[in-house]
């Protein structure tokens with residue numbers, strides 16, 4: 001398999017429908033969430049609004065699993081969430097409450113049957129096989145690269161350009177850059193930049209293959225490291241993170257990583273984070289939550305994803321480590337969100353502009 005080499009990093013290839021891909025990837029999760037809710041009588045109990053804790057208490061469900069299931073049902077449009085309380089949507093109320101039925105039972109499904117079991121039993125035996133994907137595998141990184149080129153890169157670039165980021169920077173670091181398409185695309189659309197990709201040692205040969213295929217080996221430095229453990233060398237005006245799995249990481253580790261990036265940023269520097277996380281609430285997008293539910297059901301442990309930070313939480317952590325100004329830049333489809341933090345606050349910025 002070859003490195004996908006394209007000329008125009010702004011053009012979205014014709015006929016690419018990433019929404020259809022998400023449907024195919026998470027279609028079964030829709031069935032599973034709906035069917036589990038019917039089989040365990042969730043709609044029967046939500047004719048009047050209730051918090052997840054209240055419902056869990058009344059029904060004898062596990063509170064964390066109840067919250068995830070209810071949020072997923074909101075994402076599907078079958079429940080409504082207002083002020084932390086859930087109730088049936090008019091469809092659920094008119095058609096599903098008391099009479100909901102299913103065509104095939106989730107209870108008997110070897111994987112998704114575990115969701116219902118976790119709802120009533122809490123922690124169950126792990127399935128095994130969970131853990132990180134094999135990031136050092138070329139085919140996997142090529143897949144991530146193709147996904148980026150199918151619209152995610154172009155949309156990210158647009159959001160960052162709208163914020164004027166590339167007119168403020170000369171040197172950037174792509175943290176967990178993997179295949180390197182984001183770093184390569186930034187350089188190709190903004191010649192004159194200098195870049196670095198930081199990733200685990202086993203991933204760097206793949207990044208090198210991509211960087212060489214685009215003739216950028218002189219301009220992109222490759223740095224081996226673990227952002228949660230190692231000191232980052234160099235100094236930059238932009239630190240960029242895309243999908244390194246922050247929603248699976250405890251807040252204190254995220255704080256340490258953002259703190260380290262704050263340290264290597266110039267005073268005018270910015271941190272941009274793009275992740276599979278909602279803006280404020282995990283009920284906002286079914287696909288994002290389904291992505292988490294797959295890992296949760298695999299692990300069998302309701303507390304395995306105890307924190308599940310949102311984009312708002314990322315901005316809160318940024319402010320805590322010294323980025324006084326933060327902004328939600330937007331959604332990429334219903335799959336990812338992008339946020340940003342400035343190392344310099346508006347006050348400092350005004351002062352510097354006056355002085356120069």
Ligand SMILES: C[S@@+](CC[C@H](N)C(=O)[O-])C[C@H]1O[C@@H](n2cnc3c(N)ncnc32)[C@H](O)[C@@H]1O
Nearest residue numbers: 135144176177178199200226227228242243244
């Ligand atoms: C899903 S891939 C994303 C690649 C690329 N950033 C993108 O958005 O397409 C996750 C990447 O993050 C890297 N990564 C995960 N944890 C990391 C860590 N602690 N330090 C450095 N890189 C990490 C992985 O090795 C992998 O290349």
